[in-house]
Amino acid sequence: MAPVFSHGDLRLYLLSLLDEGPRHGYDIMQALSDRTGGTYTPSAGTVYPRLAKLEEEGLVTKSVDGRKTIYEITEAGRAEVASRAGDLKNIEEGLADSVRLIADEVRGSVREAMKSLRADLAAATRAEREDRNQQVRDVTDDLRSLSREQLHRAEVAISEFRAQVRTDLRTHVAKGGTLTASVVDELATGLDEVSRTITRTLRN
Incomplete structure (x- = not known):
């Protein structure tokens, strides 16, 4: 808070x-x-x-x-x-504790969201690979149809994640919370890591 x-x-x-x-x-x-x-x-x-x-x-x-x-x-x-140096020190310590608490809460939320996204994407990737193995003898049109279906699933998963994180962050800020540069940097780094993981997976 x-x-x-x-x-x-x-x-x-x-x-x-x-x-x-x-x-x-x-x-x-x-x-x-x-x-x-x-x-x-x-x-x-x-x-x-x-x-x-x-x-x-x-x-x-x-x-x-x-x-x-x-x-x-x-x-x-x-x-x-x-x-009133003593009173001022207490005020500053209280504010510092609040800032640290908020930063920890935001980092924890981002980590949990990234963990969930990685698990969902990994599950989607496994499902896609299994479907490919099952459909390996199908005609090209069937394979393309399956890819489009999995693409839609991925887009839905990404949209839901984006909407949830955006809502959580906006609600946090609207309630008087803050987003520090380090938290946003961590979020950007995590998303970049997931992006690279997906790219490597799709190239395999």
């Missing part, structure tokens, strides 16, 4: 980001997304009111640079970040 900032945690985390240096609003939202591995992407309606509150409290100042509003932490803000 996506990490959720507890009451007051987002306020402190915003201060910690500004403690690293001045930032404009979009940069702050992007930093929050990056730091949480994409598991938390706040809206402008979430970030700007909190920045305004921090400004009211004298912890943040803002200045206009062209079309951008730059936010900068004050000495009072730095003092609060320093005094």
